[in-house]
Amino acid sequence: MKALYINIQDLVQVRKKPIEKLSGREMKELPTIQNAWLLTENGTITDFGHMDDLPKFSNIKDINLEGKIVLPAWCDSHTHIVYAGNREQEFVDRINGLTYEEVANRGGGILNSARTLQETTEEELYRQSSARLEEVIKLGTGAIEIKSGYGLTKEAELKMLRVIKKLKENYEIPIKATFLGAHALPNEYKEKREEYIDFVIKEILPDVANQKLADYIDIFCEKGYFTIKDTNKLLQAGKRYGLTPKIHVNQFNAIGGVKAGVEHDALSVDHLEVMREEDIEVLKGTSTMPVALPGCSLFLGIPYTPARQILDAGLPLALATDYNPGSAPSGNMNLVVSLACIKMKMTPEEAINAATINAAFAMGLSKTHGSITKGKAANFIITKKIPSYSHLPYSFGNNEIEAVYINGKKFN
Ligand SMILES: N=CN[C@@H](CCC(=O)O)C(=O)O
Ligand SMILES: [Zn+2]
Known part of the structure; x- marks a missing residue:
């Protein structure tokens, strides 16, 4: 036609x-x-x-x-739109003075979403997620990446990834799937972080790969979540199964995650709200795309990714929504582009480039989108x-x- x-x-x-x-x-x-x-x-x-x-x-x-x-x-290269329920109560708790970290330490945060998702049927999870997908397409998104990471058990992680697969089958927009089993430490593994990483690598990853459920592998490399050593181990294992890294780094603390990502040829390093000079230096001359998520900065009241510093250093930058129930409950790329201009001092030209061609690159789609x-x-x-x-x-x-x-x- x-x-x-x-x-x-x-x-x-x-x-x-x-x-x-x-x-x-x-x-x-x-x-x-x-x-x-x-x-x-x-x-x-x-x-x-x-x-x-x-x-x-x-x-x-x-x-x-x-x-x-x-x-x-728009190309949205970083989302968590497959989730169950919502976290309005945590939103209210933060308005009343708790920090994101305090909410998480009280058993809220990612573990809260994991509990809800584990109790939700695959059909219901698909229903909630497809409604979100349709909502963001109507807002102009024409390619999207979706992560697992609210399962945190083998069964629930695979359930999330099957839902993403079904979305891929039922919608015409390109969808990339990312395995984020190392999103947070489940309570059963409290004090046994390394054992959890081994569990993810030995028990979940092979099934994810054999069932072709993911394109990328991700980890939340952050104080209180996963270390550089965990990151290296997981990304190495993911690459053995053909999964390219796209990782969460430098959201609250700079602990060397950007360097780890670059060393593993990550397709993208995402968040970057807290950037040291050395984190910017290490990205130079690499093919790793820095990705900023201003909706998360707005919602949590944390710093915005220093776009000017990144761009003025000659680096590329992509923009994405991070659509998720805890830190960015919006998949509106138009708002992300506005925030990039208003709060990160990107020009409209830079922001539109970051939300289209560079975002396509951050999800391996710049040849077609x-x-x-x-x-x-x-x-x-x-x-x-x-x-x-x-x-x-x-x-x-x-x-x-x-x-x-x-x-x-x-x-x-
Ligand atoms: N930072 C880690 N993960 C998500 C938020 C997770 C949550 O609070 O549910 C993010 O990218 O912001
Ligand atoms: Zn995220």
Whole structure:
């Protein structure tokens, strides 16, 4: 099926030559065609250009997008959308003065979500998760990564990963699955952290790999969670099973997790709210993508990833939601892009690059998604009538999206 979109006010993130990712100063440029047309065919972008150069196409119905902007759908490279229930009570407890750490130490936090998930049937978990997935696609997300990590038993981790697999089968957007068995220490393993890592490696990982349930492996490398030694051991084991690392590091403390990630050729290192000079240095000249999660900073009231320091050091940066019940209960990439501009001082160009092409890279999809390029998937956003692409982050909290197309088809 062919579709021709005409009179597009701005066709944004047009990359004639395919690119993998953008770093440092390159992120300041966001190539845009004003007054453009776009042709899609069988789910793929086949051509585009300026309206002055519109060829004569026969037998194609055109769609007039005057006053509207078209940009690639957001790529959300870090989420935990497969979870059960919610954690509103912890939210209220934090408003009343407890810290995230204190909530966790009282048996709340990740262990709270794990208890709920263990008691939830696979069908119900799928139902709750697919509703979240549909909600974020409507907000413009056209590719997503989803982690396990609220199971923390073999049975429950595999249940989470099967739910992700079923989402992959039932939805057209690309979904990458990440095994995060080392998300927190279950109570049965209190004081036996190393035994838990061995359990994850020997008892869960082989099944995850044999049943082809994950693309990536993750660990929460943080004080009170898992150490550098645990990280090295787990990532090494994951790689033996063909799982590339994408890890949680430097959220509350810098303990050397960025270096560990780089040493294991991690595809991405995520969070980075607390960055030392040496953490920035160690990323230089590597292919590891730093990923910032400003929704988490907003919700927990913790520092924002120092984007300016990272970009001014010539590094790339991607943005993601971290959608999860405890630290970021929102999967709205539009808000993430706004926060990046407002709180991290990224320009709209940098933020949109970070949420499209760089985010696609952070989930191994930059060859097929993240830009308007011939041959890439026709996953794109059509905005309402807005004055410019900067209006998207400017108009924070408002929904400026009129329609979302996945593989050339309008979603819902
Ligand atoms: N930091 C670790 N994991 C999640 C939050 C987990 C939770 O509180 O449920 C995150 O990325 O923020
Ligand atoms: Zn996370």
